[in-house]
Amino acid sequence: MEHVLDNPIYYALSSSHAHHAKGVETVKYYTEDITAFAGLKDNSQENLDTLYQISEPDSLFVFFAKTPVEIPQQWKLLTHINMFQFIFRGTQIPDEDEVKLTDLDLEHVAEMIELVELTKPGPFLSKTIELSNYIGIFVDGKLASMAGHRFFPSPYREVSAVCTHPDHLGKGYSFKILKEQIKRILLRNEIPFLHVRKDNEAAIKLYKKLGFEIRTDMIAYVIKKEALQA
Structure with a gap:
């Protein structure tokens, strides 16, 4: 039986995030103002064709796969990102922090979108905040660092949008925010997980320090619906 973390977007949209979902039984995606992610029951050509048929013109989607996927010709492949999926293996609930x-x-x-556009941690739209529990650190009235929750294939809850303004790197802000996110998830009797680019060595080092371990490889595909040629 497939583990829910092998297909976290689909299982989140099929359960705890069903109220944010559009699509059909085998192909689901978040409403356009929440986020651009799609989840397929399996990453088959048939399901990618279905996603094309049921989505709006010029739609852009991100979907995850554990192994390489051949993208059907009608889709434009914008990029793919090689990632690690991390799961929290720590045993202690983090202490309170003074910050x-x-x-x-x-x-x-508006400030959150500005920070995301600057630092590029992943998609963040006008209503992404509805996925819950976004917290930040402000310096001189400006948002300097933030993170929140995204996919929730229960009992696993993803920490996402981890980002810090370049002017405030090296001050430990992400570490402090991540400690709080871990704490909040554990106090709900849930298990934190997250995704990170394989080339983001600084983030990987931080996540391991906090008690995360690599669970599996993951590939994020970014595709756009292109009009079929007459």
């Missing part, structure tokens, strides 16, 4: 952490809400979305 002031702010729960982020709708009034912060």
Whole structure:
């Protein structure tokens, strides 16, 4: 039987995030203002064809795969990203930290999008914040660092959008925010996990320090719906 973390987007959209889902039984995707991710029951040519048929013109999607996928011709492959999937294996709930952490809400979305566009941790749209538990650190009234939750294939909850403004790197802000995210997830009797590019050595080192271990390789495919030629 497939582990839910082998296909986290599909299993999240089929359960805890069903209220954010569009699509059919075998092909689901988040509403356009939440995020660009799609989850397929399996990454078959048939399901990619179905996604093409049921989605809007010019749609852009990101989907995950554990092994390489041949992208059907009607889709434009924009890029693919080789990643590690990490799962938290620590046993201790992190201690409180002295740094002031702010729960982020709708009034912060513009700043959050600006920080994401600068640092490129992954897709973040106008209502991505509805996926919950975004927290940040402000310096002189400006958002300097943040992270939140994304996919929730219960009992696993993903930490996502981990990013820090370049002017504030090296100050330990991501470490402090991640400690709080781990704590919040563990106190719900859930298990933290996350994804990171294989070439992001600094982040990989940080995640291992916090108690995360590599669970599997993962590939993120970014595809765009192209109009069929007459």
